[in-house]
Amino acid sequence: MSTATGLVATVDVAREASDHRIGPRADGSDLQVAAGRPLRLALLGGRSDATLVGGRAAALAACADVVLTIRGDARSTLVERAAALRDARPTTVLLTADGQDGSALVDLAEALRLGCASDRPAVLVAGHENARRPVLAALAGLPVEAMPDAATSAGRDAIVARLRAMRRDGGSLVLRDESVDAAARAVASATGRAAVIADVSGTTSSLAYASASGAVTAVHAHLGVGASADRVVAGGGLDRVRRWMPRAVDGPALLERVFNRARWPDAVAATPQTLALEMALARECLRRLLAEAERAEVAFGAARSAPLIVCTGQLARFPRAAQTVLVAVDALAPETVQVIAWERPDALIAAGAIASRTPADVMSALTPLALVASLAPRRVMTVRVSDASGAVEQRVGRGAFLLVPTRGAVELTVQGIASATTSEALALGVVIDARGRPLELPPRDAERLPAVGRWAAAVDALPPEAER
C-alpha cells in the first residue's frame, strides 16, 4: 500500500551508509539520489594531449574515475601499455579518434585487446566515422560502441549521457551529479541569473555553473570529506589539506585521521579539530575540482562572478553558517559581489532530482547566508552596509577579511562601484574579502597558522578550542 503524495515527490538522498528521506511519504520513496556505481574509465587518445581534452571533460562531467590515461605517442611499447591497462582494470574505455593519429590509435586498440580481452570492458570509440573505422577492426571481440566526436559539445553530452547510464542501477535512481546539474539549472531559471552549486558530500564533490539562459557547465569527481577523503590526500598531497588547519598538526597524525574517516562511513566530527579537518578537506575538494576543470579546459571562469553560490551536501551541514561561507570563499575565490546560500539538509539535492524529471520548487530549499564582496583595493576604501539597524561604514585595506552582521534586507555600496548591491535578509551578514586573488597562503606554519586562525575568527567560524 502506498501513501498518497499529492504533488510532492518523496526522495531518498543517499549519504555514505544511510539515506535521508525528504518528502511526505513514510512507506517508501519515489526517487533515490545516490552516487551510483563507480565507473573506472581509461582514456586513450592520439599523439597530442589535445586529443584527450574532450575525454577528460566528459569524464569530469559524468563523475567517472579516470584510472589510466594513455597517449598514442611512441614512448611506451605495446606490452607496457597492455600491462598498464590490465593493472588499471577499467570497466569502460574511452578512445578518442581524431583522424590524424590513425596508426597510433590502432596501436592503442591492439594494446587494449591484449591487456583487457578477458575482462571485456565497454569500449566507447569517439570521433568521426572515418577516424573510427581503422580502430574498430583492432578491437574485435570487445564490446564497442561508436560515439560522436568528444571535441564537440554535442559529442561530449552524448558521451556523458552514456557514461551516466552505465553508473545507474535503476530507473528511479537519480545520480547525485545529475541532481546537482538539474538543481543549478532550476535555480538559474527561478532567479533569472547565473548560479553556481557547490556540492561536497562524503563520497563526491560537484561544481555546477548554470548561466542565466540555463546552460550548465559542471564537473564532478569522487572527492569528498568522508569515504573519498583519502583520495583528496592521495591526489593532492597531505600538505594541501594541512595548510587549511587553524592549529598545528603533524602530517602523520592528520593522515591517520583522514584514513580512518575514509573507512568509517557517516562518521561525525565531534571535536573542533575533526570539524576543522572536514572543512579543510571540503576546501581541497572544491579546489581540486577547479584545477581538474582547468586541466580539461572546461571554462569555469564565469562561475567566479555568478551572483549566487549555493552550498549543498556536507558543505551545508556544518554547524555554523560562517563555516560554510568561509569554506566556499576560500575554495571558490569569488571575484565580485555574490550571495552565498545553503540548502536545508539535502533539500536542494532532492529538489534537483525532482527537477531532472519535472518542474520543481527549488528556491524554498535555500537560505541566503552572506553577501560576499571580493575586493582588491590598492589603497584603503570605504564600504557602506545598510540594513534594518541602520548604516555602517567600514574602511577596508588590502588583506582585510571581515564580517559585518546584518538584520533584515541589506544594501551594500562599495566605493568606486556605481551601483549598490541589495539582498534579502541574510543569516550571517556581509563578508568583505580583500585578501586578493588568487588567494595565497603563507608557506610557513609560523605565518600561515595565525593567518588561517585570524580569518576563521573574523567570521566566527570555529568553536574556541580550534581557534587556540
Place this chain on the structure above:
Amino acid sequence: MSWRYGEWRAAHALPIGVLTRAGEGSEVRAGDIIAHGTTYGTPQRVAAARRLGIAAADLPRVMRVSSGAEVERGTIIARTGRRFARAVSAPIDGRIAHVRADGDLEIAPVVDRWTVRSTLDGRVTRSDEGTIVVEGAAWGLQAVAAYGPDATGDLALAVDGAGDELQPTRVDVRLRGRIIVGGARGAAEAITRAHACGVGAVVAGAVPAGGLRVVFGEDVSARGRSTRADAPTVLCLLGFGAAPLPAAIFGPLAAFAGARAAVHTASARLFVFAAPDAVRAETALPSLALAPDWGSVRVLEGPAVLSAETRFASEITGPAVATPDGAVPAANVRSLAATPIAD
C-alpha cells in the same frame, strides 16, 4: 569484520604473458601455483599476413606455432605454398605475445618469469587469461585494508596481548614464511624488518598511515593496494593508527597459531585453514568506536547504550552512545559484525 567459517571466493588477477593456468574445476590448495607465465621485454613487430600474401583472417590457418608459444630465433612461425613457399620466421628468441588485427605478429623476448599462487583451499570456478577465481571453505576474517602481494604461510603470534604493539625486536628470521600477528599496531619499522626477515605477512589491528606511505609510497590510500611487486604484505584489521584487537578477534588468532593461513590482499581477507570446530566464533560481538580525533579505533566493552540527542564540542548535535569516557556520536560506533564499506 568478525571470524566466520564458510565458503569464500578469492579472485587472483593474472599479469600478461600467461603460459599455463589451472583449469576450471581443478582442486587447489592455498600456496599452490595456479598460473605461471613470462614477463615480456620490448616486442618486435613482424609482418606476417602481408609477407605471406594472405588475408589477416587466414593467418591462424597457416601458423605453425600458436599465439603465446615460445619460439627461438629463426623458428618458422607461418608458411604458405609448396613449390614457391613463403614463410615468416622469428627474428628473436621469445614468445608470440600478440597477433594484431592486420595480421602482423608481436614477438617479445622473455625477461622474467612469474607465478600466481592460490590463497584458498578449494576449486577453481573461473579461469581465463585475466583472472583465476578459487572458491572454498575456510575460516575468514574481513579486514579494513590490505597492502602488498598475496601471502601464504603458517600463522604465528608475535605479541603477548591484543593491545600490544608489534615490536621489531620480536621479528627475526625464525619467522620466515610465517604470517605474523601483531596486536594493536604494526609500525613501519616492524613491517620493513619483517619483510627483510622473509616474513610472509604482518596482520595487526591498525598500521600507522604515515608508515604505510613510507613502505608503499606517497600515493597509498585507505582502501589498500594489491601488488605483485616485492613488497611487504600488510593487513589492517580495524583501522589506522592504533586499534587494540577485541577478544573476539584476538582469541581465535591465538588459537589458530601454527595453522596454515593466507592473506588475499585484493579483498583484504585473512583465511585460516582449520577445522570448522577449531574455534568457537563469538556470537556476542563488541562494538568499535572511532576515537574523538579520528586517530585510532577502540573497542567498547559491554553493550552500546544509545543516549539522548547530544551537542558535541564541535557544536554538531546528534544521537550519541554513552561510554565511560563520555558521549560518542552514534555514527562513530559500529558493531564488529559490520562489514567495512565497499570501494
